[in-house]
């Protein structure tokens with residue numbers, strides 16, 4: 604099967620099927636709330652059409668077929684999304700043999716070679732200098748500290764994760780003065796309709812600022828608004844930058860033998876405070892590279908995704924992904940307390956996991 608044919612075959616998958624691979628439920632057709640992780644959709648803006656094979660989100664301004672959906676959902680590029688989908692369908696990667704779809708043999712085969720080559724992402728490297736400059740101008744203030752304390756996060760943990768808080772959004776003007784428009788734009792700190800004469804920060808004023816730190820340097824930011832009233836600014840990501848794994852440095856720390864995989868930044872931080880080092884990411888399947896996967900081998904890996912139906916589905920999908928790479932992971936079950944996620948559990952006053 605050639606490259607073009609396999610793309611066509613994958614794009615003939617219905618969104619319903621793709622959804623089942625991702626651990627989410629999508630209907631055969633019609634309008635639903637947008638399932639994309641960065642879109643907290645209050646009213647249905649996501650439509651499935653053309654016999655269930657095409658989709659459009661009128662709010663995200665994105666559309667496409669099966670592969671495009673995986674790209675948007677995993678925030679990844681074309682080859683990686685395609686490889687992931689082929690694998691889910693049981694197509695042999697890189698070879699010309701495949702299990703015909705419709706047969707019973709739909710299980711992904713264990714792979715001896717990680718798909719490292721396909722996980723390369725074609726974007727400029729993170730502008731660590733610029734990100735460092737933003738964080739230096741964004742110390743945590745009283746309102747941010749109160750937000751974090753309300754979430755049960757302790758001061759030593761706030762320090763450890765270098766949590767900051769967005770100053771006035773005019774900080775982007777200062778950064779443009781210092782680094783130039785192009786660098787600030789490339790770093791993902793501006794909204795997509797920003798121009799050199801009309802600068803808008805993608806991260807809202809006063810939002811709590813979480814730096815993603817890799818090898819001691821900042822590679823990404825996420826921010827969390829202080830209130831729940833404006834859903835669109837609860838969590839914000841950088842514009843047009845690939846999302847990364849939060850707290851990924853612990854994968855390279857050979858003294859850490861037990862670690863948890865959490866949904867998002869706040870749960871990873873909460874798990875760490877509860878005594879279990881953790882990484883966090885958004886979405887059903889981890890944006891792990893082959894080498895990340897390999898570094899997880901032999902460690903005690905615990906899956907701490909949300910304790911609800913959607914979380915269970917994601918946990919099942921994630922365990923399968925990890926198993927393919929020879930990583931055995933345990934799903935940690937819901938505590939009796941009724942907590943829905945790790946941060947809930949922390950806020951109930953627990954001190955260990």
Ligand SMILES: [Zn+2]
Nearest residue numbers: 637642660663
């Ligand atoms: Zn959307």
